């Protein structure tokens with residue numbers, strides 16, 4: 001079953017957020033999901049410590065020496081594997097990419113992010129060369145404006161499309177609810193249904209965004 005790897009050498013672009021949203025939305029669609037936390041900063045393990053959505057399991061503290069074996073072991077029938085990586089270019093990152101069915105590169109719509117993000121695309125190409133196989137990959141723009149597409153975002157989309165790079169629609173909008181998930185654990189629905197949680201954001205809009213994003217990712221796994 002599919003292995004989805006979140007990769008970018010740029011820190012803070014939304015890899016872990018993407019991983020959490022994909023894991024919880026795929027689980028809500030009825031899939032069994034295994035999340036591999038390969039980042040020493042343990043963002044996903046922290047999220048999981050507050051409670052995991054039904055259907056999601058997590059393996060933490062996975063390093064360079066056991067990443068390939070752990071992905072292969074988790075890649076059982078009917079499971080979706082989501083791999084969250086550290087925000088650097090390392091051997092661990094390359095090894096995870098080598099096992100991927102889909103590499104997602106989150107990118108904020110700024111010129112600097114696009115430049116560093118393209119290094120992730122270069123890493124994918126290196127692995128493709130080494131393995132002599134194509135590795136499907138796509139960019140998702142993150143923390144985008146809910147109101148209007150910025151000029152930089154429009155230009156970046158044109159530039160990426162022009163270079164033949166798949167850009168996932170929709171982008172992940174900047175929503176407080178996405179950030180709050182890490183403090184509460186679980187998924188957006190559990191956050192919405194818990195009267196004790198006062199969120200500063202529009203959880204319903206965040207949920208719709210996460211859902212349509214996950215469906216777009218699912219299309220790429222077929």
Ligand SMILES: Nc1ncnc2c1ncn2[C@@H]1O[C@H](COP(=O)(O)OP(=O)(O)OP(=O)(O)O)[C@@H](O)[C@H]1O
Pocket residue numbers: 010011012013014015016017018039041043085086087088142143144172173174175176178179180182
């Ligand atoms: N779409 C979004 N809306 C609001 N906040 C977001 C969004 N995406 C990410 N964030 C926030 O931005 C910060 C960085 O996001 P995240 O941890 O997902 O990035 P990362 O690429 O995994 O970073 P690192 O490289 O450090 O692992 C976090 O505080 C997160 O809550």
Ligand SMILES: [Mg+2]
Pocket residue numbers: 015016017039043084085086
């Ligand atoms: Mg992270």
